[in-house]
Amino acid sequence: MYSRTDMVTPYATPWKIILLAETAGELLENNDIVLNLNSSCEVADTNWIKPGKIMRSTVLGTQEAMECIDFCEQHNMQYILFDWKWYGPAFDYASDATKVIPEIDMRKVVAYGKSKNIGVWLYVNHHALEKQASELFPTLEEWGIAGVKFGFVQFKTHRWATWVHDLVKLAARYHLMVNIHDEFRPSGFSRTYPNLLTQEGICGNEEFPDATHNTILPFTRMINGAADYTICYYDKRLKTTHAHQLAASVIFYSPLMTLFWYDRPSFYSGEKEVEFFETLPTVFDDTKVISGEPGKSAIIARRSADEWFVGGITNNKGSDETVKLNFLEKGKEYLARIYTDGDVDIKSKTSVRCTYVRIDSSQTLHFKLKPSGGVAIHILPLLKSEWGKYTKYKGRTI
Structure with a gap:
């Protein structure tokens, strides 16, 4: 990569991609070229690879993990994560990721998770991966671990890029899904090894970016593929509204979707709008960028079967936005569950307004998005017998 190349033909070099489009949204709608320039799937049996939503156990302990499992079961999430320090200090070659700290009974947690259909993921830092992956991965499979979150891996040279890809291959051999965190750049390798569900490589909620930053990401970073933005919801350090965070779960596509990153199960107080996270899938059949401009706003609609999920975010200043519904099937009536930022009349700690209308x-839906705000919409078909339950949308600004 950094020296002159001496080769004998035939020889293949990496693809370099330039995307051109009339609008910023069309770049995102056609980003599958990044995947399709990779080789086809080399994993013979992919039935064990299951996308889903994941919550981190922010306290490293058996009881706390079991509480997270209960929360995930109640809110249609599929995984929990033990992040760094579950095997002690991670940033040292002396660390041993086959040894669990005494506060965690790993086998008990995994067994409890399986009884609730909740899988367990583990963070493993570069040092342990480099030192002991060939020993560690079969051990994790024996423990019943669902996936590994690679942490702080080197990747910028050909040597390390090859090493990371070989780790993903090795993980597939032992039926481990993968999430590569920190500065890793996606290159579409998930097509060849789909156990690589997602990667970070994005300035997400670990850093608490502002809303304007978030409106730029869909038209820049997201062109390269899935991103684990680590969505938060209750943390007071957030620089955006709660409706913005709901919408972010649609804007930032990730087959492994991290929710409630800095939160705990006890933070939940029955907020009605959390039903949006509960119904949200993490993989989709179609994506349409409704509108958007880097630094101003982004509105994206994603379809799963006959249901649509729409996320709209604005910048630090706020904006007036519209959503044309011409992507829906003509002649059908739909229910739109709409979640926007409310005012003091909304008596909840998140102040999210829930509006249900027939469309x-x-x-065309009209919204006045508050500064750093957003809107999330779940659209699902209505039977004719259900029409009378909901008021028809009349064009008012929500």
């Missing part, structure tokens, strides 16, 4: 493909 069809001929209409």
